Amino acid sequence: MSRANTHGKPSYSASGHQHKKQFGQNFLNNDGIIRQIVNAIHPQPDQHLVEIGPGEAALTTPLVQQVKRLDIIEIDRDLHQPLRNKLGHYPAFALHQADALSFDYAQLVTDNQPLRLVGNLPYNISSPLIFHLLNYLDSIADMHFMLQKEVVERLTATPGHKAFGRLSVMVQYYCEAELLFIVGPQHFDPPPKVDSAIVRLTPRRPLPYQATHLADFAALVKQSFAMKRKTLRNNLKGWLDDADYAACDIDPSLRAEALAVADFVTLANHYTQKQKDT
Structure with a gap:
């Protein structure tokens, strides 16, 4: 070992x-x-x-x-x-x-x-x-x-x-x-x-929270922590806007470290759906 x-x-x-x-x-x-x-x-x-x-x-x-x-x-x-x-x-x-x-x-x-x-x-x-x-x-x-x-x-x-x-x-x-x-x-x-x-x-079997698109989830999590001292609004600029955060019931002025895993799944799934709709 x-x-x-x-x-x-x-x-x-x-x-x-x-x-x-x-x-x-x-x-x-x-x-x-x-x-x-x-x-x-x-x-x-x-x-x-x-x-x-x-x-x-x-x-x-x-x-x-x-x-x-x-x-x-x-x-x-x-x-x-x-x-x-x-x-x-x-x-x-x-x-x-x-x-x-x-x-x-x-x-x-x-x-x-x-x-x-x-x-x-x-x-x-x-x-x-x-x-x-x-x-x-x-x-x-x-x-x-x-x-x-x-x-x-x-x-x-x-x-x-x-x-x-x-x-x-x-x-x-x-x-x-x-x-x-x-x-x-x-x-x-x-x-x-x-x-x-x-x-x-x-x-975990089964997963308690299911990301719709794993690549989107992984990318959004990575970007959320890109600069740890910055807020979600700043780190995810161009990804999500204030209306998106409101739809997810998540405060964009928070830093990523304040969110639970389930919150990241919610944001990522919203982002995936947003991409499909545009």
Whole structure:
């Protein structure tokens, strides 16, 4: 289980593997924290798990012994043989050399069984990777990730909180997001400069609010937060006018961070209908 390396000089794990900055490698090394993560995931014998970035298999080892199948996505070829040597004898083990940011997760689904994703995601790819994974939610039962604490706070933020933004809205439209616990830097080798946290993302089925046109919804949310200190009226100038806000019963003098996810769906659906009518 790896983590972003924020140090400039090369560093090595206890086994001699050089941590690679471009892959964001800091390895979890605390058995108590690993047990806590496994308990949070609560893997079952008939389940299909996918681990992104196993590193030196700190989390992989207890998981592969408990589930029917564990697919591992690892971009660093230097870790492949050590992983095969350590875990290749387990029937559940399957290793994929791939970039998690472009991997097709739907291809892993067998017997229509949803995937459970886990991983200690590098800081530098966490947000784009989560956006990528939102495309595969039909194939996913849940996700347990270790991320930079600040990112988890953004994922779980509520309207009116300073951390509430585009990532909050897009993820919470699709998923329930829950911060489980915080992990300090001393539990990694080498230690990063910030705290980490475990988040659980559970796809909403069915969606409580349905955007008519997902591309319009995503674009409107992005534009609403284009300049966080500006109001909706300013950020969405050319998109919606005061009559549109009145029809949606939403105050255009508010900043985007004050709106609930349902409000963004209402605005986006109104915008989509407006485009059809013109």
